[in-house]
Amino acid sequence: MGVQGLRLFIESSNRNDLRSWAFRDSRLIIDGSNLYYTLYFDCNLDQMHGGDYDAFEETVILFFENLRDCDIHPYVVLDDGADHTDKKWDTVKKRKQEKINAAFALSAGKRAKVLPILIQTVFTQLLHKLEIPIIQCLGEADCEIAALAKRFNCPVLSNDSDFYLFNFTAGFLPITHFLWKNVEVNRRTNRKFIQAKHFTVGKFCESFRMNPKLLPVLATILDNDYVKLHNIKSLGWEKYSMPETEHTQIHGMLNWLSQFPGPDEAVSALLELTSNEEKTLIQEELSQRIKEYKLISGYLAQFFQSKTIPQTASTGPLHVLPEWTLSLLLEGKMSSSIIDALVHQRVSLTVQVEDFQLPCSSETSRPIRQVIYGLLLLGEEDTADKLELAIKPLTGTRKNFVEEYCRHQLKLSSQKVEAIKTSVTEGLQLETLWKEPHNVRLQVLLETLGVSSEILREIQPDLQLQLFVTRYWLVNAQPPPSQVHLWGLLLGMVFGQFSSTPKKQKDMLLNLKKLQTGRKRISLDHETAHLYSQWQSCLKWSLCLNHLLCCPVSEPEVARLYRGKLVHQVVEELRRGITLHSLLVRGSSTELLFKQLKEAIVSLVGKDFIKKMRTGLEHRAAGKTERNYKGQNPPVDELNSCFGHLECKDIDDCEDDDDISGKRKTKSRDQKTENPEVSCTIRTRHKAKERNADHPSKNPRKEALSIP
Template identity: 70%
Template sequence: MGVQGLKTYIESSDKNYLRSWAFREKRLIIDGCNLYYLLYFDCNLDQMHGGDYDAFEELITQFFENLAACDISPYVVLDGGDDHTDKKFDTVMKRKQQKIKEAYNLSMGKRGRVLPTLIKNVLRQLLHKLKVPMVQCLEEADWEIAALAQEWDCPVLSNDSDFYIFNLRAGVLPISHFQWKKVGVDRRTNKKCIQAKHFTLGKFCASFQMNAELLPIFASILGNDYVKLQNIKYPDWEEYSVPGMENARIDGMLKWLSQFPGPKEAISALLKFTDDEEKVIVHKALLNGIKEYKLISGSLAQFFKSKVIPQSILTGPLQVLPKWTLRPLLQGRMSSSVIDVLVHQRVSLTPQVEDFQLPCSSEISRPIRQVIYGLLLLTANKQALAVKAVTGTSKRYVEEYGRQHITLSNQKVEAIQTKVMEELQLETLNKEPHDVRLQVFLDTLGVSSAMLRGIPDALQLQMFVTRYWLVNAQPQPCQVHLWGLLLGMVNGKLSGTLKTETDMQLRLKKLQTGRGRIYLEDEAAHLYSQWQSCLKWSLNLNRLLLDPLSEPECARLYRGTLVHQIVGELRRGITLESLLMRGSSAEQLFKQLKDAIVSLVGEDFIKKMKTGLEKRDAGKTQNPPIDDLSRCFDHLLDKDTDDTEDDLNGLKKENPDFLFTVRTRHKSKDRNADNPSKKYERRCFD
């Protein structure tokens, strides 16, 4: 993200562009997406097994506790939907393709960086729990973050180098230099503080004797998310730098620009390097680049203070959003996918670590998404009538961006309605009775009203999702997969209680630390990725319906490394009884979850499931343990993940059918990979 190479230049320079600051007793605007991205990766949390959400929750809790200890007032701002102008669409798609490759690399034991699919859900739930002020923008957050920081005259916490270009009086604190883990003491004041590095544009430009208004042009030339100038025959920037200097290209570009009094003169000089037929296009692009970084009053300050919906939203291009959705969207209590569906009629699916020879794990949740699309597009009567008048049909479609093998793909998915939805209208969905909204959810997940009885409210949503997963997952889960998932839920529930050390926890902790090696079994990885996809989109549907069911704490439902290790132990022949102390609260909770699932699918269904113990004698090759993989791939660790394509080309030469012939046991279901929704539609509304 941001301006290519600028962060490296600033951090590696000997000109002290980053000054030390004992930070305390101030407001701090936090780039929320940047925060969870960097904390998860920098703290080496699990990515291969679907994520360790409880460990991430502990990190975030510690982060905000340490801010509070230093009297720092945080305000978190999250990205929302894609920009209505689509100016970053190509960039977003390129990143999506890269993430698919990185997820594939991780599935093969190689290097990659992929966030677990529920990470944003965990963060939003925790921020509400901790009462940290938070806003989810309706579009990209960068500009709104900068505008708020300028209005409040406080710094921004982010590693996004775009903030080095915005002319912020209070500057930027790079997260990578924000030493939040250790609360220090300022020797001058004897008060608690967090040591940080501080960047200000004024000091940066002063070192070049440069007009700060030229920085947006610099960002456009260098390349950012907004402007791509590929048709200029640039001068040799290094000629303007000190010979032999590191990052001479950027340094030379800055020195070249500093000779001009303002943007107008710099643009005129740049156009001299452009062919005549391209001058108009390049000139417009440069002006747009300047506009992207121009700050005026934003809309977040008003919402943070009084929760009043900004007037600019009510009258702008996002007025297609029903008014009742705006507050929950801004509060982060509703998924930003609502915005993408209504504004762009598209959804981008999250890449996960899974079996890449099988259809994308997100396909199992497509029927759930289709109902969401139906609620948003088919129940908006004015829009539906307008579409029918133009196209002759009331059918609506959403473009879904997922994967086909390891390649980014897209396909149109039809919005659908359950029977009870036929009388609903999006504009008044918030006024519908609870029973009606609940019935939409139950119909979507194939659950009858009678199944509600006997299942505690706090367990209903996660159990209905698990039922949906059991019925629709391909390949079909074995008993060890179900028991592993339920034991993970037990662990999550008990980890916050005082009885933690007296029950299953001690045995599971010994299991986690005693063996040291966690296998990544492709089948388990794929199945649990399917379950997480079902949970994510069921949560989104539940929020759109204004929570007819209680929302569970996502961080307590799944710990990937533990669940995968439990599956491995069960496959080795370890019994459930050896993990569950007789009469303990862990055993009682497991029985409660098991009984709930049995009541939802029936005892015969459970009995007919494969146990999963057959794997012990089947001789199936598993991926080597992480310890061994790190040794096997040491020689590859310095390669960039873009080398994936080269690796695949080599594999295809050895085996031309590598990416196009699936394992024998999956041939029948992969045959319909290009039209996957047909596989699920027969079963989800039974």
Template identity: 70%
Template sequence: MGVRGLKTYIESRDRNYLRSWAFRDKRLIIDGCNLYYILYFDYKLDQIHGGDYDAFEELIIQFFENLRACDIEPYVVLDGGADHTDKKLDTLLERKQERINAAFALSVGRKGKVLPVLVKEVFRQLLHKLKVPLVQCLEEADWEIAALAKEWNCPVLSNDSDFYIFNLDAGFLPITHFEWDKVKVDRRTNKKFIQAKHFTVRKFCASFNMSADLLPVFASILGNDYVKLQNIRQLAWEEYSRPGTEHAQFDGLLNWLSQFPRPEAAVSDLLKQIDPDHRGKIQEALFKGIQEYKLISGCLAQFFHSKMIPHTTSIGPLQVLPKWTLMLLLEGKISSSIIDTLLHQRVFLISQVEDFQLPCSSQTSRPIRQVIYGLLLLRKQQTADKPNKTFTGTSRCTVEEYGRQESNLTSQKVEAIQTKVMEGLQLKTLWKEPHNVQLQVLLDTLGVSSEMLSKIQPALQLQVLVTCYWLVNAKPSPSKVHLWGLLLGMVYGNFSSTSQTQRDLQLKLNLQSGQRRMHLDCETAHLYSQWQFCLKCSLCLNRLLFSPVPEPEVARLYCGTLVHQVVGELRRGTGLDFLLVKGSSTERLFIQLQDAVVSLVGEDFVKNMKTGLEHRDAEKTQRDYYSQNQSIDELSGWLEYLMYDDIDDNDDDDLNGNRKRSKAKDHRNEIYDFFCTLRARHKAKARNAKYPSKKRERRCFEYTIEDL
């Protein structure tokens, strides 16, 4: 849902519509998906290298600690699957294509916004660890959030413009004006608070002398995600606006609506302006849109209080699911993608920054998803939207997966499958199955025997299983530098909670500042994107099987900027002995991870892997070409041209001139830094041509498995 442009309109007139509020000591309903989206992008965390989940984790922890310091009681609500009526399908398809476009733009050095694939996993896992009350809705969450806020008479924290339409007595707090990172103290009471901006429908409508019941008509006419009425949206509403008013369409429509006492009267008058052939369809669409904003008691309050599955029609077709599955869904312990699998036999895969000339990185994990589909849909399991349809073990059942081909949204029918041990299993009794049966389903899917698994520490099992599956199935095949980089990232994550001094002593990696743009190696990005998809699907399968292996902390397993830098260091000839301190706890953990991987895939497999140094040699050839055939002055001119070309591309995005100049300056500094680095390398190469460093001749993999 959401009305595009409404947030900008209201916030541009905040003297009238938003008031300051020293917020503390209250309940707060939080739109969880909006929160993690805003935090990740507002704090400029990594997107192009697959995400920095440890930094994201620190943000989330600090956010809820600050709420607690101000005696604010948070209740987080997450979106679930798509609406069971499929009325939003066109909008979903548009947004998926937009995300593919954004991922492609980032992959070629342009701007875009793409959430890394495991952000939601990290968020849900962390909230359970922090004991923050959490519910994952079975469908879109906006209406349930509003209904709960009305029932509890407390405000909503979100950035969704629909909360400017819902008539909530306690109002709405836009996240962009919620200064959670600047906790203040009231000098009179010595109590802490968070400065916020507060919106209420009552005050907004009073400024137009309009009934609050007419706001849903306003939203439906302009068109939200569910109601698209181009022929009435484009009527000349501007003629009703006040002179000199910005956003004249919004202002004019609100003034026009203010003359009517009730929504029915406004709709009736509007239809008189429409071609009679279209009136029936438009009237039906408008009233459906208006109904979206009518609030009655929802089911969230009952679940937050008692953890009981609500006995209500609000869960609709999903009532056919086993209670244990519904409980895990509502608690946010199982991915909401299984709702789309059950309701629509359709899944939207997440687009990532990768090599768009290669097949979508999610394809590597497809066999894992096929087993998940088999558990959900096979063996006489009724589908939620077609309760009379059943699938036997021999039936052919497919799920439509939406991914990409190059930069275009495509779909493909994927068959649900079952491993040998799955024969006879049913979803409704899956939780009763013996642990060894549940474990064997997971091991068969990932291609590992139970004997091999017994040699690995339980805390490391899932991440090692996923890594081995990735090594065997990824295309193109990962090299040794990709494997060592991934394992070193896990080591770093395991010690990231220690002090900075201790971390630096044990793991000698000098990370580049997050504000500086690192070169993107698309092959490395593609491979690590494949690994993240494998992890995401394996987590879902493990949870669906009642966690036969322990679930690792996702935020500790991958740090994009670090693993990409490690790969670069290894390719430049840096040895593992330089990155790991001899005898340290980090070295011991690295050896454990390495030995576990080798025990599963075999020493011959590892020995036959490419080293990854071929890429380094290609880069060296390219550098030699530029140093011999292009002067530094010519290269400087070329970089200057690119700088101004990039700035020109941003003209349409910047509304504030000063801000645009500031961004241009930052970009100029980035190019200057890159140019200075290149000049330094050029001079160093010329200086050392006669006396080459022996250190640079050292092989990256002289630190072998036998040495460790």
């Protein structure tokens, strides 16, 4: 999790700890979690509207193409983010609260950093597609990454300051100083390279004439994720620093440590400086920390080379996991949340940008998780016996409950969620789940998402999961999605499907691309953000269930399914009255795909369901004071004028409609304010109450619509 202040000290202007390196022709161990975090934020991609996954994918592809051009051979290691020893749980909860605060800040139009919920899924899917070696650690990854770097004798690429403390020969390359976008050419050899900054523990410790084994003691003093040793940190280390030195506290600590031959002597001296009450705690803490930075043999190299599951990967608390799940977990093809659910019976849910006056968007997907928990916890007796030994008991918690941590308004909270069995999952056992017939595993997924097996043959396989999830979302989301939210989501899928087509075919997306790039900033509608956050949560957990069931349906390319700014803007433009004719080229493959997606959704939920949905045009209609829809239905042709022609087998030209839509777009541009900044309004509780009282879900007749 990093050592507080160490990176700033090493990178300070008056030091020479980072050496320039024209890096090429080498293996490279990449801290995958750190890489996708850095790439997403460094490339200024969308956070407020749920993420721009295809733009992120383009960035990742370019990164690995540039490595290949320089003959750099990457090995990507993902940290599953779990602490199976339970020592850092308080720190994890603190950081989860910080993420809630950041998401709320973004929802209010302020600056913050929140990764989109599906970013790791997009990253791992892409690496498998590119055939980049990848492994997901079953626990914290730092020690394993360092061990792999020692085994392969190559550097580590990360921004985690913990790697300034591991003493492996090939050293550490901070991502911040890894200039991967600017591939350079050596004029003498004509070979390409990437300019980087290189750090080694050996050279760093030489500058202080210090034993490298003392660095873990420094890490414990500076920052500790288990117990905060405030008394040690405030012992006045500045007095050991040189005059006119930056970061005097760290400099003083290093000078003080350099007088000792090894960690045992330094620990004894520290104990002399502390009170008797803290001596035992500090001694245990320092001893544990020193062990953590000791290079181990590790299991990553074995898995990369032979794909066999190392024995050390399934020991301790993780022995409750069947071998077939370990393989998928190590390959990054299964969510590590199943480990948390099994080992600790708790799951920490991802925070999104949404309406913070409404319940957490993850609540919509809870029934999906309950089925997952049931498959994990309510299986055979042998598994239950293993859990009895492996799980640390939680007061008042039974084995058939999982404690979920998510937000309640603006605070991190938890609630116990029951693991359930259904008529289909009854009798299924985790140990042998992968051996079950395909139709059994498929039926579990279909029943969970509320889909009839008869509908399967009507939907092509590569579209099934995303449409099943959309059906589940339409039925379960609160507030209920409107028609424009549905059409916006489907148009986003169309854009994603064709955005990677050859250049000559991209004219089919011309109008959607204009819509996407026409305005630098768009307003954030909190209801739209909340609804799409619910959809993404439903997709995330449906993917997890599909993996646990060994993929009875094809896994979609997630980067093709959602582009946040685009779908938000489509919703906004549809509300303004823009026609579909101006977004999709008539008679093109994009329009035909939209028709296919629309017909599939209608077959999944029924025409009556679509008719009863809100149009989503209330925002426009609200300004027309002469209209009064009280007690009667609004005009049925407002949305049909946009989408009705898609029911026709023969599509006619609609030049007049295109001219009208062009005038509407011109009028919209004229009405835009000079300031393109994000426009956000946080509703008061009183206004939210008024909105809910008049919500169409309270009076379905009020917004009834018919479609062809």
